[in-house]
Amino acid sequence: MTDSPRRVLVVCTGNSCRSVMAEALINNLGKGRYQAFSAGSRPLGRTNPGAIETIRRHGFDPGEPVSQSWNEYADQPFDYVITVCDSAAAETCPLFPGQFERKHWSTPDPSHVEGTEAEIEAAFDQAFGMLRERVETELL
Structure with missing residues (x-):
């Protein structure tokens, strides 16, 4: 057995946004048992400030997330590859070496919600809560 x-x-x-929140949740809740990274098929090149604020508001360390291409990880092995948006789940991912389990955690995108500040914050909290529940029930 390996440590x-x-x-x-x-x-x-x-x-x-969503992948950044999931990355932070896995790294924080995993307590060293997991090492999470995030990437995108068409990265925006910046993280959403609302995602970072939500992570912090819930008492977690966001780390230093970077919006980057999944090609950055194409030659690295993973135990899990998790998609959090439906469009990414439908795309053909790069080939990652080794055996890994694919998971899809469909999560609404809070970055496209319009409304009051409270409504937007509620959308981020809802997405964060959905991702936290998936981490706690499917990984931990």
Whole structure:
């Protein structure tokens, strides 16, 4: 048996919001048992400030997420590759070496919600809560 953390890649199209929140949740809740990264098929090149604020508001360390292409990880092995948006789940991912389990955690995108500040914050909290529940029930 190895003490190495299980490696997880969380994929979303833009890699700016949901995948960033999931990455932080896995790294924080996994307590060293998991090492999560996030990437996108068409990364925006910036993280969504609302995602970072939500992670912090819930008492977690967001780390230093970067919006980057999934091609950055094409030659690295993972235990899990998790898609968090439906469009990324339908795309053909790069080939990652080794055996890994695919998971799809369909999560609404809070970055496209319009409304009051409270409504937008509620949308981010809802997405964060959905992702946290998936992490806690499917990984931990």
